[in-house]
Amino acid sequence: MAADFSLQRLDTSQPDFQPRFAKLLQFDAVQDAAIEDTVAAILQDVRKRGDAAVLDYTNRFDGLQAASMHQLELTPARLAGALAGLDKERRAALELAAERIRRYHERQLQASWSYVEEDGTLLGQQITPLDRVGLYVPGGKAAYPSSVLMNAVPAKVAGVAELIMVVPTPRGEQNDLVLAAAAIAGVDRVFTIGGAQAVAALAYGTHTIPQVDKIVGPGNAYVAAAKRRVFGVVGIDMIAGPSEILVICDGKTHPDWIAMDLFSQAEHDELAQALLLSPDGGFLDAVASSIRRLLAQMPRSEVIATSLRERGALIKTRDLDEAAAVANQAAPEHLELSVEDPLALAKKIRHAGAIFLGRNTCEALGDYCAGPNHVLPTSRTARFSSPLGVYDFQKRSSLIMASAQGAQTLGRIAATLAYGEGLQA
Template structure:
């Protein structure tokens, strides 16, 4: 029997219990940080030489040159050709849906001219070069390639460089095929903190990028934190999360499996169900205990559900939405009748799934929206990865003689008020006769 927590929102200790449930000490491991700091400094100093040494040591390879670590486009096409028809079709259909969704996102440049003939606006331009980190070896995350690479390409990033470790030379055809379908420009078989360092600082072989995206282990996450500011990063993601709001009318087996779908990621993942129907919560608990034995990752699921999962009885769906906003989950399922009537009650969530048939797993792979989402309550202030993450915006200011006189007087007063005389004079020179 799984010992998953049961709460009721009307009990006096509910707020404190919820706070404890949501608390996640994402403490940085000092030992990991120290190792990463050393690796990054070595990559920055010795470049390719250090990169080859670390790659050979950690991935058990015998490369003699960084060029040995690059895969050609032919390699990617060979991996694509090696897939079964079902695998290739699934990747291509998912890619098409992801591309179609993201093509609706691009931010356009704009400008206007105000009454004093001053032109103001915004110029949107893509990043020049982006690095994409993908876990490798036995891990197979082709969906991560699609979700990170496709919006970058839609944004018109000039060069997309993917790094993926190949421990003992083990390559994953689905990952490399996804790179081919996503039109990744260059692929290097490197991983870990050394790969992040190579992308951030550049080496003789690997060019420096402007931004690094993609998931990784604790060393990769620590390296991304440390190089932020030298390059941009997407985010440092926490454990995966799902929150399900259900009115009690959905098949309890469906809901149990939805909770499993996040719990199977790792022991720190969080799965929470909110429902006003106590009997339905009992039914879901029964489904959980009946279905858990069928799961290959049952030990991981059990640990996640017992440590960070909960079934919560609420007074009504209105309260469920209010609690959801406190939790600000990565994934939120509104498994209710007429979900469109409740979606406007939700202010904070990475992705919102509407209705009983919209399970989170579809969003992970092929629905279209990005699966790179804010975790650990950061949905309160951040958004899913998108085309906008691969673009930057420059302000446009063109001032006429008439505008220089009007704006110069305003700027001069404010500059003197701040004690910045050169600022004031710079503005005054444009409209005062000398």
Template sequence: MSLINRLETSAADFDARLGTLLDREDAASLAIEERVREIVASVRRDGDAAVLDLTRSLDRIRCDSVAELEVPAERLRSALENLSPAPRRALEFAERRIRRYAEQQKESGWLSEDEFGNQLGQRVTPLDRVGVYVPGGRAAYPSSVLMNIVPARVAGVGEIIMVVPAPDGIINDLVLAAAALAGVDRVFTVGGAQAVAALAFGTDTIPPVDKIVGPGNAYVAGAKRQVFGRVGIDSIAGPSEVAIYTDGSLDPDWAALDLFAQAEHDELAQSILICPDTAYLDRVEAAMERLIADMPRAEIIRASLQGRGALIQCRDQAEGLSVVNRIAPEHLELAVAEPEALLPEVRHAGAIFMGHHSPEAFGDYCAGPNHVLPTSGTARFSSPLGVYDFQKRSSIIHCSQRGGQALAGPARALAEAEGLDAHARSAAVRGEPE
């Protein structure tokens, strides 16, 4: 069986085959949604008792209270202080770059005065309390800790609560070190839909938050979907994706490794390479077949590439970029000699990696821009996580006497047209001389 699917845009069945690859519906989603609904309702009703029961049964943690699931601040500090030099330097390097990038995103308020002497403007304030979900279990993601907490800190969020599953009571010290470095306030070893519900509704021990951010599995995504409205959320994250457009100038081994890097996340991750040159695609496929044997996660990579990966031959650059926009990928690599020339044609992508020396892996860890990105085609209308996600805006309207008189007539007329008499009268009295 071939390692990866081959598609041609000129083929009669191309649209159908690409559509199948991009179909993000999961056959198990309805069953998951129902189970998540039960968990959310249980936590909302029973609070700490439900969180404790679910954590005991699902994560096999022995404890008598939710308070025991909070990681002491001293343990966070100790994890950072005792970290080996190399990973600590890497964490600090990444944190500095993420913070520096985030500081460029911070918004501030403004005021202006119109021709009637009215002051109009906008006030920007940070959220009071934010919940950050960090995946745990099979893998540790200190990079996710930094990417979610640092911009919240830059925004000025008052309190940051982190939740992370710790199956069998085991939690990665690198994750705790990253939390300490980023400046988290409290950490609870609670995961899954129950953690999301606890953050949304609050319990006697876990305080309710204003917004929940951070990736997780299908249960976490389902819970975020169900509590949205009670709290804000960043997005409903799906499997990770990369699309690479190249003219054939990217080293085939590099292309293969970039595709592998995305595929090794999990079996549902998606890796797609688009190029007009058939011979080049053959070389990339040969490189993949040769390099796969050296990959520790080869089984996961194979499943991902065979299930959702593709090498796509397009007719030309314009058609290739049209396919990119149809995919609206989470990550896009423009692996050409002059990527700036192609950038105006890209309408939909979460993060764009320019040229041969900007692999998506840099974005995952330490380039600086956030790696929490829109997935499943939502780059058509969504943006990367940023400082702006932890700020809110209030409009400011301060009318002078002359300004109020100027607005009164039009406001009254529009209110009367809508049949809202109290609105009309409220406006009208401001138009009368004092």
């Protein structure tokens, strides 16, 4: 495979660069009609039949034989047992990662504020946490304890009173790493359900599962379609696309390091995107050689090869300033600045989910344990959205308390504007 592997090369000095680059960035998240129809039917059924529908779909899709919803809820003792059963190294890694994530997100807490005008009128903003949040976590053989920590810890820092986790267990297979992460993060209740039926249960509520205010966490196409449909009934974090990484390098980092950084996201999915920008054409050649040599050693080499072939590229720029401009156009989920002075270059970046500064900061650190959240905007949505954070689990209420004098002044202004709008009452 490595011998005939080819990676797209682009050059910003070429007249056709912009249309080729725009085409490369395009990701058509086509909504499969069959999936949409299936999800719509499941949502309607759960809304109508509640627990009975959830039970039916869980037994059918996950190969279970549960007779009641009670059998699908894990006890706090089960979570504590999963944590206690971990070997020391894994437990320490989870606990240290959780502590770093907690410490970072505590700095995001917003506080209520108010001020009093000269006439005694008080204006302000009151910050309150969401009451109840639902967290979707992929289950079965897939182990995403980092996803549990990244979603649950900020919610708890925000003061969310109840956090309900749903995680499918195909054929009854429970993942102790995921359950241990739930115990560490302070998840309150865990149900072994998944798919669109889990999203519906959280969004509408059933006899057993209370309705939540917001649903966060990743899932498959059915989960994404369900979250899209229930938005408005409840809040959601985002509809995430395939993973992305864009690396800007001055040509002075070891090419093997850069190749592995590109692999780190390409291995997620055949649709993932990995881009490298550099003003040094010889360095791009060196990275291409590293990719060919290292690819065969990767357990997920087929996925990486498809991702790089279909959506990856090595791009030569005139200089680092132009590389920053191209990166802003891409608005990537993950942006690495593998350059001599990353802080200076970072000031020229306007659109990126997370920025990794310097040669020693590989993207994987952010995925697991650095502290900032790994739930990031994809598909160029970093132009207008941000990483998941404490602020996603808090809401704001305006405060207005008019004094007697303030009511007289404001009343005249309001009356003038209201009559102008034809709203005399």
